Amino acid sequence: MSGLNEEEQALVNAVKEFVGRDVLPVVGELEHDNIYPEKLIETMKELGLFGLTIDEPYSPGRVSTACFARVSEELARGWVSLAGAMGSHSVIAYLIGRYGTQEQKEKYLPGMATGEIRSAMGLTEPGGGSDLQSIRTVARRDGDDLVINGSKMWITNARRAGVIGLLVKTDPEASPAHRGMSIVLVEPGAGFTVSRDLKKLGYKGIETCELSFEDYRTPATQILGGQPGLGFKQMMGGLEIGRIQVAARACGIAGAAFDEALKYAQERETFGLPIWKHQSIGNYLAEMATKLRASRLLVRDAAESLDRGERSDMEAGMAKLYATETAAQITLDAMRVHGGYGYSLEFPIERYFREAPLFLVGEGTNEMQKNVIAKQLVDRGGVPR
Incomplete structure (x- = not known):
């Protein structure tokens, strides 16, 4: 039932060993005390788990989606929060690799592959979840920049993210609404605040936060792919x-x-x-x-x-x-x-x-x-x- 090549199966086995050796003995205490698993995340970096959806030359460790899923399952078997820390990061890395400009790929993917740059995905807002076309976070053009105002909710990795793939409306008047939406690659800076950490039933240890943007300014070249309206x-x-x-x-x-x-x-x-x-x-x-x-x-x-x-x-x-x-x-x-x-x-x-x-x-x-x-x-x- 594997379907993986030899190298991919070796990676899955290494993650399984990591979970048994390092995760299971400590997860009970870390989870119940809501402690960020710093040492475990560092080991995940060493295993190359933050680069699994990134192609060469930016990452030597790109694997099939089937292998990525198996690695995620093994991590979740030990502690689902570890798989979550990798999850949204891997989606943004995948998006940059698939849709990003050459400059965006060179800027972010090498660091994301090693885990030195962590990323988060900014979709959900306080007033809505499934209806993404109704988002209210807006990025308005001001010369060569975008000025962003709005808020996001339930953002994993928010406090430790070096880049966030933020879904915004660059044309709030567009009809249908999805034609006016873009993904902007935002970094921490003036006007960007992690408003609060959200208390949860489970999924502990990894932060899940609300984000606020108030006249946050970033170059328009930070739109994923360089062209608005495709987000x-x-x-x-x-x-x-x-x-x-x-x-x-x-x-x-x-x-x-x-x-x-x-x-x-x-x-x-x-x-x-x-x-x-x-x-x-x-x-x-x-x-x-x-x-x-x-x-x-x-x-x-x-x-x-x-x-x-x-x-x-x-x-x-x-x-x-x-x-x-x-x-x-x-x-x-x-x-x-x-x-x-x-x-x-x-x-x-x-x-x-x-x-x-x-x-x-x-x-x-x-x-x-x-x-x-x-x-x-x-x-x-x-x-x-």
Whole structure:
């Protein structure tokens, strides 16, 4: 089920070893105390994990989307926040590599490949989420500069980002609205403030913030690709790989929860038997394993579709929809298998249970994924065979 070449499989194995050696022994304390995992991030840099979506000559470590997904799953198996720190960064790197000017590529990609420059993705605003065309952050032309005013919400990596891919309206009067939208590569500076850190149920350790822009000035050459009005289309292209990565993260959480449940069901005895031999518990395990495998196959299918250069919004949407719903269900069922211990801080199940719901709404709600899937089913004449 691998589908990876030898070098890619070696990378996945190295990440798996890193998770077992460095992440799992400390994640409980770091997560519950909401501590930024500085040492773990440094090791991720050494492994080259921030350059996986960047082509040569800027990065020696570009891998297939299938490998990128597998790495993300392994990281999430240890701690989903680590995969999140890499996720939005990788999407912006992918966008710069795909759409950026030569100057933008040379300026950002070498540092982003090593992780010395970290990036964030600025889409969501306080007044809206799924309806990106209704954003209110505006970048108005002033000579050779853009002057940006507005705010963004739920921005991962915000305090540590050296560059943010900010979705703005460069032509607020455009109709339809998406024709007036651009991605601007913004750096910390006067008029740009991280307003506050948002408190969360899970996804701890990595900051998630609100951003404010008040007469923030940047050269107009910071528009991704140099041409305004293409930002919505560009971002939709980036969200394909973003949604595949979110689906892979969900598989990581689901897999970790399942592994714990399977282990516990073999160790715990009631009525003189390991509890897996009781039909109700055995049925939980069977359903969990089947859904987990199906999720991984959907992720792989979407990743391979993208690697072939095909339009993959339906495939990515299906993977994101199914894998995230599965993660939410598996973490709940794992808690049921553990009984009272699943609710205890002594076991990691409660952490998985808190982390899984994020992906039902993150990177486009699952309700929106269904809309994307339905439209593509009609446009393509059904499910591809």
